[in-house]
Amino acid sequence: MSKIYVLDTNVLLQDPYSIFSFEDNEVVIPAVVLEEVDSKKRYMDEIGRNARQVSKLIDGFREKGRLHESITLHNGGTLRIELNHRSFQQLQEIFVEKTNDNRILAVAKNLSLEEDTKENGRQVILVSKDTLVRVKADAIGLNAEDFLSDRVVELDHIYSGFAELYISQELLNLFYSAGELKVSEVTAKTLYPNQFLIMKNSLGGSASAVAIVDPSAKKIKKLVFDHDHIWGVKPRNVQQTMAMELLLRTDLPLVTLIGKAGTGKTLLALASGLMQTEDMGYYKKLLVARPIVPVGKDIGYLPGEKEEKLRPWMQPIFDNLEYLFNTKKPGELDAILAGMGSIEVEALTYIRGRSIPDQFIIIDEAQNLTKHEVKTILTRVGERSKIVLMGDPEQIDHPYLDEYNNGLTYVVEKFKEQHISGHIKLIKGERSGLAQLAANIL
Template sequence: MAKKNYVLDTNVLIENPNCIKILRNGQENNIFIPYTVITELDKLKKDQRLGPVVAQAIHTILNDNAITIFPPVFNNSNRELSPDDYILEEIENSELEKPILVTNDRILQIKTRLYDISCEGFRDSIPFRSDSQLFTGFSDDEGTPVRNSFKWENGTPVFISESGPKPIGYTHEVWGIRPRTVYQNLAMELMLNQDINLVSIQSEAGYGKTFLALACALYLALEKKDNNCDKVYLVKPIWEIGAKMGFLPGDVEDKMLPYVRYIHDLIVKLHEQRPANRIFMEGGSDRLRFNQKKFEILPIAYVRGMNLENCVVIVDEMQNMSRTETRALLTRMGEGVKCFCLGDTRQVDNPYLNESNNGLNWVVKKLKGSKGYAHIVLKGDRSRGPITDLVLKSGL
């Protein structure tokens, strides 16, 4: 069978950077890229949203010597040419035998008829996934397993650590809370493991990562006797969704209140499940004041210069922190600290960050496989409620 000559459009490279490997199918087919596609990638690499995907595509092209790039065609006519027109001109000028343009651009698909060029769509498109999404906390069956990860054996998750494999055939119950899914149970296993100091948890909205982290933090700080943790810190970067609220009166806790009201609601819910009077001023959970000796909410800007010891630190919405802020925060942590880093790299509100360049993703990218660190992605059929489930399944 003769080799097929595939010519790739920009949108195919962006929608799935692995399209080159898929279409080549070993050594069965040839891959060609028009010069105009390279110039379009050059423009798109500065896009905050598409930058990481474009970087992947560029890396693949740069390291693949088997790819042929068509030379540019210069417009000597008076008519204005669009990038699509230039791509078609470059294909025609190449005199390639039976080229097949692979594109999901329907207008370009129509234009190929005028040039008598074969055209195919690329259906195997996948959304970009960050490191914190790609590494789910489970090791592949092939190769050496990642330290402090899980693998499935006969339907049972097994924790892989330096001390050996440990089947997780039991269900945790912490502060009166039982996990809804096996992944929530494994997240609790990591947060309660005395050999793991730093845990990162990635999930979409509604899978309970903050609620589980608060339950484990209360247990470690208020109940567990064989550790030195006696206080909970909650650190949260402040980025508003929509219109800005402007100046807010009051002290730090008053200013933070609109951004962390959900934290108070979750703590009240845990308090109703099992009393946690020591974290409230005067023992009253109906007030919006926490006992600063036991529970403190910190803006990220106040962390520099602090020395955190013998405490549990919950970093919420870590995807809105920069790499510099993440390093500054984690280097504040001394002896006796347990840290839970929570977030979703698909919900970046910070306009200067993206799915790849954010604090949560940098933690997973740099610390994966390190001693004392573990990561897990929460998933499953049950989340916050039926409306959240509907939104997540629909892909809204």
């Protein structure tokens, strides 16, 4: 039996095409949702773009018939703008204020009560990204669900970029002597291009080796680079060694790093970028950017010129640069950066729309990007450039994103089979013993 899905505003603002995600069921959009969408159309960020897209989609449906009477969608379902069932009588003793959320709940509840009176009444389900709206729906006996169709993958299944294998001592010896092995010799599992393998003795010996799958995914090979003290930074664990290998590879224009605070993502990326820009001359400029949450939000409310406005948002980047340049005095780092001219620290707002060739690009806090925004950024990357996206999917500041549907997770999953990209999940915190202990027990 078909169902009735009542959509909350945040579902449409997260994914304008969510209307088509409910198969052959009926999709109901309360009139108050249209009012909320209309109030967001003037925003100059991702929310505003999605609000305008929703408006265009619904306007296009008018050619098929009257929206309040229901129209047929191409996937077999129907869409209706709900103008009735707005009575607040059922909820007025529970929720005193007639907020937009409560008005949406009232529409869904009244529809549900009407269906209950029918012999073959359909199930009414409220779909919302707002946790408290779902809680309130449950409290009044209304079915409620999160919108899950935009999820790329469950967090526990996010591609880590490495795997552990137990192989014979003979194969380990062969790997040491030959420097490579066929994938078919070590495992029957599917391996991805540029995936790392931690190979251990299957009989429990101490022998082990770290290998990387070649771009064809048919062979595994030894790591190429000597990772000893790159700009004063030395990898402290095996995942950091893997990350440095990817960061130093000039044949990988895309690298993604995931890890909690203190795992070394920013420091490793900056050290690698500085070496390849300043010492090796592979790139003309090192560009470091991070989103001002929400992305696209103007920083005009902060005092001062552009550089002064950006400083509070970009301070984590400057902290790492001060460590790498070993600066001691106030203003010393600014003088160094001004003298070099090849390092640019920028808000993400100001790099969108540019074409960026011959640069080593670092995008920090990429978990706060939407799928559309990360696509916009990656399509800006010019010839002979390398881009590093990094962040922690468990630490989301964007109001309509979570660990399952953010742009960073999206890129990790979509590019894991591509030979021009590499990914690693950093696990162990290396900031300090105190920081690691606090992350574990607090």
